[in-house]
Amino acid sequence: MRIAQVAPLYEAVPPGAYGGTERVIAALCDRLVAGGHEVTLFAPETSETAAVLQSYGEPLRTRFSAEELVNLAPHLHLEMFADVYERSEDFDVVHSHLDIWTFPFTRLSDVPTVLTMHGRLDLDFLRDLMPRYGSVPLVSISDDQRLAVADLDLTWAATVYNGLDLSAYAEVQHDSDGYLGFVGRMAEEKGPLAAIEIARRTGLPLRMAAKVDPLDEEYYEQEVKPHMEPDVAFIGEIDELQKPEFYAGARATLFPSDWPEPFGLVMIESLAAGTPVIALRRGSVPEVIVDGVTGFICDDVDEMASAVERIAEIDPEECRRHAEKFSDEAMCRGYTEVYERLARERSARR
């Protein structure tokens, strides 16, 4: 099939470091090409892909200030859509990762478009907007993500979990006597303070591999830093190459995210390294973690601290096996099924 993949222009595909959506797009493009599809990726020029790259200059985050982007980013993304849809007949399906900005263009082409909703859906303006395009096929990245808009008349084509390239994780060895791990943005909703509290209670060392966004700087300095104890190591942001070893070195990964995380790639990365996950029961967690088998699903920090004592009950091999459900291969399979169905439906309509 001839497939257009439309990526946000903020970061390269794949991204340097943090950027779950861009990593997913990168893996999907490479897998689709390996599967014999003709893929065109609309993305920043510093992207690296097996697809044909239709490029749009350096990533926006490096070219413009946050303030400039407020005015400019929507228009630069809309320009990209003009390019995509001007030549939409070159494609059998358009797959956009810019969700709602894509909507108006779907009405102007006979070529089917599928949108992956990468973000949270529990926002008021989305409730107003999404039903206006109720017939556009949407993909959720977890079943839980849909709950916020379950009462709206929308067309869900599938849930396709974000996929990870497991090969990099195949060679690391899980250390069941290691530290507690925390990976994510240093933001309140990710629960860094809960992680520190759990480490304190269990007397285990904690390693935090976290990005501090400019917006989160104040939170980190004022709320988190003062609580860093000698046994808590803040090691900053880590890249894809460092991740397998970081996760494998942890006896458990803490995932105290306190908002309905639509997916949570951190959990998959940890499982892929054979490392169990101790998580709060929020968002997609119950879909990703099998309680008592690949980790523990907890209702509060108390339960999370108790779960750390039970880590030995978890078999690292079970974790690895379960991670395969979230491989980039499985993701590619999921999306390919959606594309094929949409193309068939289009043929039937003609």
Next chain:
Amino acid sequence: MRIAQVAPLYEAVPPGAYGGTERVIAALCDRLVAGGHEVTLFAPETSETAAVLQSYGEPLRTRFSAEELVNLAPHLHLEMFADVYERSEDFDVVHSHLDIWTFPFTRLSDVPTVLTMHGRLDLDFLRDLMPRYGSVPLVSISDDQRLAVADLDLTWAATVYNGLDLSAYAEVQHDSDGYLGFVGRMAEEKGPLAAIEIARRTGLPLRMAAKVDPLDEEYYEQEVKPHMEPDVAFIGEIDELQKPEFYAGARATLFPSDWPEPFGLVMIESLAAGTPVIALRRGSVPEVIVDGVTGFICDDVDEMASAVERIAEIDPEECRRHAEKFSDEAMCRGYTEVYERLARERSARR
């Protein structure tokens, strides 16, 4: 011709009170229909027009808070464009008053689109954006407006001055012994303090008919109100019905606007009532005012105060005659020429 007129969705067309763009669109639609054209107006449902109304609910300003609009307004406007361009073959020309949001859609239809640039063009992100759509025909509302982007490769189809329905002004009688008038938003760039200063120096009463936007509330309370003297009357916002009498009752209208106003309908309204305009030399002022004939063009507040003493030199009939250059009829003629040229060029291309 079959013409689509696409209006912003914030205010009805015509607007209740303040809203130059919406008033211009209303007059244009009615004139075009009177001229035998088939016009479809895309606008809020409370609009009143001789055109066929394709409506989009109540005006956004009445339905949503300013905060909600930040997220929602772009998407609601894009949805309207999807509607317009989904049926673009129903039209010989699309005329959009939403300027840059229109750009991407112009690439997806063979039907010519013309954009009127209603706002200021001296903004950084416009310099980045506009050349990306350099072949899209643009209309400026003054020649001066183009200066900020004169170095860019753009397609200017024409300058078409905003037009006024002069009939309402035909019956009022100019009072050459009246007050000094000020009409506009109560915002720093409109120069309300300069108007007060001129009134103080000349010893004449000043009447200010001005809207106080929520954003300008603080400026008004802290900077303007303390300077209101007994002979300065703040009468709030006035509507279209009140305007002719307000302008006619003024011996002169002060236009101390201190930014490159792209057009300035206030000047035309004043001239239409036979009332000369004393203005700062900014933006479109030298295109609208004939110095010494329909008012005075000044370089500072001193000159404006001196000009008040010379008001008797101006013939009110000259003002009225000159206003005809800016009638809604003249505007309609200007736009019709643009539409016809674009349609001819399209036929030639085919």
